[in-house]
Amino acid sequence: MTNKNGRFGVHGGQYIPETLMNAVIELEEAYNHYKNDPEFNKELQTLFNEYAGRPSLLYYAEKMTKDLGGAKIYLKREDLNHTGSHKINNVLGQALLAKKMGKTRLIAETGAGQHGVATATAAALMGMECVVFMGEEDTKRQALNVYRMELLGAKVVPVKTGTATLKDAVSEAMREWTNRISDTHYCLGSVMGPHPFPTIVRDFQAVISKEIKEQILEKEGRLPDAVIACVGGGSNAIGSFYNFIGDESVKLIGCEAAGRGIDTFETAATINTGRLGIFHGMKSYFCQDKYGQIAPVYSISAGLDYPGIGPEHANLHDTGRAQYVPVTDDEAVEAFEYLSRTEGIIPAIESAHAVAHAMKIAPKMDKDEIIVITISGRGDKDCAAIARYKGVTYVGEDE
């Protein structure tokens, strides 16, 4: 899918300071070597199976299917992975790669905290030092995850610049990487940033669609009609889509965080409201003003609260192979509650964006059609924030 310097159509590339160029070139060379190395792949597979709990379940949501009265709904349960989200897939891959490259220190950005927790976990397991950059706003929204990272031995640096959210955490992690390269690997958490990150992260996340395909063929004897996933930077979505890109009959639908709506400024729906630009190492779509200043985006979900989208998604949008739809805070919260009550599964508020869209389209589909929704993470981390959103006071809340 990629050509020179990691382009996906016009998107991608390596828009980074000269100081980092040899680091990304070294990373690309190491990755190209190890991705075909049987020993590396065996070690990674063992980590996936024995440590992360893969393969994750493909669960038939029978009650939800009956309730919505249309397409048959399956949930890809990435929330059941160790650390509670799909982030562990990428992190185990990158941490193993970094270790092979002789790096002893991992740095990472995090929004909701899921990627930070996964990175801190891998660092603990592999005996590496770990520093996680997290927007100060997010350290408040996701205080429990800050504690989890510290418990795992990581240092969490609250980022106060800009909007003090995910984009600022990425900027700060990039600054730190230019400052200390020789022993440090930047464990980027999504399919974004400069080449080769979008490709590396996609390859490690592609296990999601590889498993979906095997599992659905075993259960249904055919491919699904639609695969739906939430999109911030887009790692769980590209992981869910990747092995279906060549299967034209499978609709690929990414759900963007519309916040309070795509007709407001309080949104993070990049494809629906952004335009082509260059930021954080890549050419892609970004929410920005007419002078190219990056917009202060908003979503209830800290993990989708990012003004850009990975370059491969931007290209899937351009070619029409995937469709990107906006889902508002209200719709996501409703889906969060719906899935909890209907199936007894509390999804991450990020994943609830995908559930919300499935709730819109499933009733209009035939009963013999199949939808797979990726539940990218579990929702425990979001309970306090959703309760606040709903104006509910619960025992133990100190605000």
Add this chain to the structure above:
Amino acid sequence: MSNIKKAFENGKAFIAFITCGDPDLETTKKAVIEMANNGADLIELGIPFSDPTAEGPVIQGANLRALTGGVTTDKIFDMVRDLRNEVSIPMVFMTYANVVYSYDADVFIKTCSEIGIDGLILPDLPFEEKEEFDDICHKYGVDLVSLIAPTSENRIAMIAKEAEGFIYVVSSLGVTGTRTEITTDLGSIVKAIRENTDVPCAIGFGISTPEQAKKMADVSDGAIVGSAIIKIIEKYGRECPKYVGEYVKSMKEAMA
């Protein structure tokens, strides 16, 4: 080749960076005039960006103050038009790729040429990505300045061979900001550059004192100072031009 070569005709060049619109464009204009009158050889005009990933806290602060004050690319173009009636010193823009790209790179660079901007420094545009901007820069006679870092090593020859205007040698790892000590072996980097090009090279990142400026100028063709100037502007606000002028004078004299 643009006007930039003139910056290297008065001994070692002192290159001064300022963020446009911090605290307002009128102050920026006055400060540039003071710098030009006090011995600066080249001015880097920073167009603020919301997310300046190559900058340390000092210049990040300047970007934020300028944007909060309502500065835009168009207002900066207007200021440069005015400024060109008063000073003939070579000037370049320093900003991020998206500021140029989203404006429409062709229109942006054409405007640079019309208003007397001699070059463009984009810290997030490495050698591998420069082509799409390079062609437009050639069309309008604006130099796209190349950067070389302590980590460039085997890339120095490749970058130096295609360099235009001047080469910005990054003194240290990390982002912009003053440093008490610069430990990179800059002599070897400059030597490797000179084996490949006659384009002058100036060293930036971390330089604040006259002693550092002299040391850097001794091994190269000039010194670039940003954060130290921004600190003076931050301290004195609208009263800063006089103090900025005095500072520039002391730096240029030390390099003589």
